[in-house]
Amino acid sequence: MSLRSILGRSSRVKKASSKSAGAKQASPSKRRSAPSQPAGGEEDEEDDFFDDKLDDCGLVKALATDMNLRDTAQAIQYIRSHMFTPMPQQAGGMNSTRIAEVLNYRKNLPPIVTISHIQTLLSSPSTVEREIAQLAQSGFIRKIVVARRGDIGETLILSSDLDTLIDNVSTIPATAKDNFKAYLRNTPNTQCVHRSALSEHDVDSLFRAGFLTAHHAGFVTHSSLSDTMNTFSRPEDRTSLVSLETVSRQPTGSLGTVGGAGAVYAAGGSGGGPGPLSLPANVTELRLAIPGNGAFLKLVSSALQHLVALLGKSRYREAPEGLLRDRWDGAIARDEIRRAAKRSRGEFAGILPGQTRKWKQFYGLSFDWVLQEAVGSGLVEVFETRSVGRGIRTL
Structure with missing residues (x-):
């Protein structure tokens, strides 16, 4: 057997063509992607300069x-x-x-901060919790909780800032402002306001201004969340009253199969009232809120x-x-x-x-x-x- 048959038909080393070499040189690397220009005019490059962790x-x-x-x-x-x-x-x-x-x-953004944000600035979260409880009991700050929003829904506001927000709303009568601020001073740790604690006219004006929201006391209301809010909500809050998991356990023909009595209001409707800002008649408790x-x-x-x-x-x-x-x-x-x-x-x-x-x-x-x-x-x-x-x- 000849040496040429062992090495193959051609024993010469072929030089790569300029076309293939240029294509290989122009190919992008695995770690860097080509820059793109999104609609907002902002560069969206990979910019990953690190091969390892x-x-x-x-x-x-x-x-x-x-x-x-x-x-x-x-x-x-x-x-x-x-x-x-x-x-x-x-x-x-x-x-x-x-x-x-x-x-x-x-x-126009409300002067509120999240409790989790404060804990990241200070070294001891447990100390922050105790201090928040003491300041809330003394009436220096007010805790406002938005249900089904996770950590970003637990916020704090200074009581002086809350009084300023109330005073700046011209649609609330002066007597309603004084009664509401007096109620907040007497109940520093409360989150819910019973409907009988204030007059009907005061409740209606505060509800329309955004300082009170409806809270159905007979059952737990879980409204359907958007994708943005669903990311930061807790797992137990991600089901709704009209979800398959909830309605499958309700008796056939009952209100629970369609979400219950407050399903329309919990989904963002008016609950059968004359307008979107009217308070439903079946609501007995109200929750504190901040406009904006x-x-x-x-x-x-x-x-x-x-x-x-x-x-x-x-x-x-x-x-x-x-x-x-x-x-x-x-x-x-x-x-x-x-x-x-x-x-x-x-x-x-x-x-x-x-x-x-x-x-x-x-x-x-x-x-x-x-x-x-x-x-x-x-x-x-x-x-x-x-x-x-x-x-x-x-x-």
Whole structure:
């Protein structure tokens, strides 16, 4: 047998053609995806520069950077003052109408904070719980709970701020304001208000203003939640009165098979009343509420979902804090010096802050505020890496 038959028909080493070599060189790597441009004008790159997991050197116990935070009252003021970033002074990409819309939205949000957010700033959650109970008993703060919303539904508001909100509503009579504030001072820990505690006219005006919501005392009402709220609700709150699991256990022909007597109201209807703001006649207890709490919950829940989605772009669903902050801001911090030089020459400066999701959807919500809220809700955790600063990963 000849050597040529052993080596094959051709023993020469063939050189790769320029066409195949160019195609191989132009093929993207497995770890980097091609950048895309979404509808909002914000870059959506993978930006995953790490082939391995980040080094975990221990969890961060408290996220507060201000060492002057000592108690719950200071934490409430700190959270409220650091919720939004300041408006861009120049080249913000927003006209006067949009700027007014953002400022009015911030102004109309209720001055409330979540209890889980306070616990992330202070080192001892049990101490925070005891202090909240003491402050609530003394009447300094008021606890407002929105059912079926999980941790983001348990909020606190200063009693002075609540009195200010009541006084600023012109549709409530003066006598109803005084009676309601007196009732709140006499019952500092209550969440429900019996209908007979106030006059019918006072209850109707407070209900229309949004300080009271209906609460059916005969049974537990579980309204169907949206996908956004369902993410942060507890497992026992995710069924509704008209779900198959509930109605299958009800007797045939009873009201339970169609959700019960309060199914229409629990689903967002008027419960048979003359209008959407009328109080149903079968409601005997009312729950305390804050006007604008729905807008607050919608903003927080959508921001938390977006933060988790940004972490999902990484391979191991974790990223350094600096990289995640850059993603939240819409990657406008890249090449800041080059963009500043372009702006000075009057050239196009790339993506402006007003074109990013941070300002178009979240009205300039601060990254640090959202991160603290996500840690308090149990969605992410922060750990030390000792090489690239703090790392963040989803749970």
